[in-house]
Amino acid sequence: MRKTLHSVITGTGSYLPSRVVKNEEFISSSFFDATGTRLPKSGAEIVERFAQITDIQERRYVTDDQVTSDIAFLAAQDTLHSCGADPEQLDYILVAHNFGDVSAANKRSDFVPSLAARVKHKLGIENPQTIAYDLPFGCPGWLQALIQADYYLRSGDAKRVLVIGAEVLSRVCDPHDRDSMLYADGAGAVLLEARESDEPVGILCHSTRSDTVQAAHLLRMGASYNPAYEGQELFLKMEGRKLYEYALKTVPQAIKDCLDKAGLPLAAMHKLLLHQANGKMDDAILKRLYSLYGETTIPEEVMPMTISWLGNSSVATLPTLFDLLVKHQFNGNEITPGQTILFASVGAGMNCNAVVYRMPEQGE
Template sequence: MSSKIYSVITGTGIYLPKKKVKNEAFLDFKFFESNGKPVERPNEYIVDKFQEITTIQERRYVADDLVASDIGFFAAKKAIEDAAIDPETLDYIIVAHNFGDVKFGSNRSDMVPALAARVKHKLKIKNPDCVAYDVPFGCPGWLQGMIQADYFIKSGDAKKVLVIGAETISRVIDLHDRDSMIYADGAGATILEGKESSSPVGILTHKTRSDTYRYAEMLTMGCSYNVTEKNKNDLYLKMNGRRLYQYALETVPLSIKACLDKAGKDIMQVNKVLIHQANGKMDDAIIERLYKLYEIDEVPKGVMPMIISWIGNSSVATVPTLLDLILKGSVENQEIKPGDLVVFASVGAGMNINAAVYQF
């Protein structure tokens, strides 16, 4: 068999903010409905119901003096060290995010220059042929960056690519909106390198879809549910949770199956499904529907690792964070071994869905 160039992950790194915010922190909040009326249920009920639905018990928020490009840089340094490469040899730096750098005390996005340019500057890379750019693609942004990097590598345009997912969503949430409890901050980074191999390895196939005709407004920016003279001109992240939940259940399993079919793989060959940590119950329902597409009623134990209960939903950072934690032995009863077949999948604003089949 003749050899081919494959895109292989050679290093990973993450930044988990030190500040832990438990659900109890929201007991004193004042929650409002979208129509501006106070939520009638007591906060104890709201918080308990939230944990039951999402499985989230705590989340991480960045320190006041940090922004997304800072934590993206921290994760990138670890990934570069893990891959044992010279950063000057990077061909591309791709940073996935949705809100840019948002300083503490503000909810305004700062994206000029691009976060990728800021990370490259912080890494002190002088090489002008190292191209740095951003990908705003909703929660699937990191995986879409990986897909783009795969195209660059397989076309011969690149040999080494740094892909980062970094977000500080705590800076753009409406604290009067119950959905704000789901979000968290964090960053994850990966080094993807071109490797010649006679047997399939690394990224085998990928699949992306964008459903904008009916679902473009599932995640939007809008006014606070508690509008005041002070915040009336501010915009906060808003989510149509019910419709998003149903959309994800209907489309994510089909996208993953299409990706596996493209790779010529069956679900029973898959060792791990690393899915965007969006909502615990939603992800459970997605994996069940995926296996039912193959007429399998019982999902194999441990095939879908979950860390959302203690990190929350950090958008573009959830999947690379999960990958790094498993590879570094930081997720109980979880490991990825050489030869394992892994599926990456994500869903988010757009609405966008992507998946990739990866051979370790």
């Protein structure tokens, strides 16, 4: 059998911000709805109901001296150290994010130079053939960057691609919107390399869809819900119910389509690494997926979750989760050689994507 090029993950890394923000810190907040009306329930009641709906108990925020490119660099550094890779040998650095660098002192998006260029600078890479660019694609951005990297590697255009997902959502969420409790900060990364193999390994297939006619503005930027808010910032806003319905309709089918494309049954999926957006929503997506196959029994630990303690860090959720599993830092739940992993994400755009990935066997 003729050997072909495959995209294989050879290193992983992440950065979890040091500041832990528990739900209790939001009890004293003043929350308003989209009409500018203050919510009648007490802060304690709002927070308790939020936890029941989302499973989130705490999240991580960066310190005031950090911005997104800083934590992207730390995740990149961790990744390169994990596999002993030479940064000068990287062909591409792809950074997925949505808001650029937003500082604590000036909460405006800063995209120039690109975050990828800033990470390359921080890594001290002199090689001009290490191409660095950003990918804003909503929460599925990191996975879409992984898909782009796969094209580069399988075409022979590249041998090594560093793919980073980093976000600081704590500075773009409205303190008077209860949805602000969803959001978190974090960064994760992987190193992808081209490997010759006569057996399918690494990225087996992928799929992406964008639905913009009806769903483009389910996630958008807008003014604070508090009519008395004096700042001029725009904050991340979400049509929660419509977004939930979109995700439940599209994500399970996208996962099934990707498995079908790979010629694999549902039983071949050892782990589903799903974007950590909302605990209850992810549970509903998982149940819907199994129902598409006529299955009612869902294997335990098939969908590991970090949202209860890391919150929703957008593009960082998938690479962070993957890094924790690969490095056996997930309370007994782990990924092992030979397993088939399904990555899937959904978010602003609206965009949805999925990737089937086969972990290399030892020695591959």
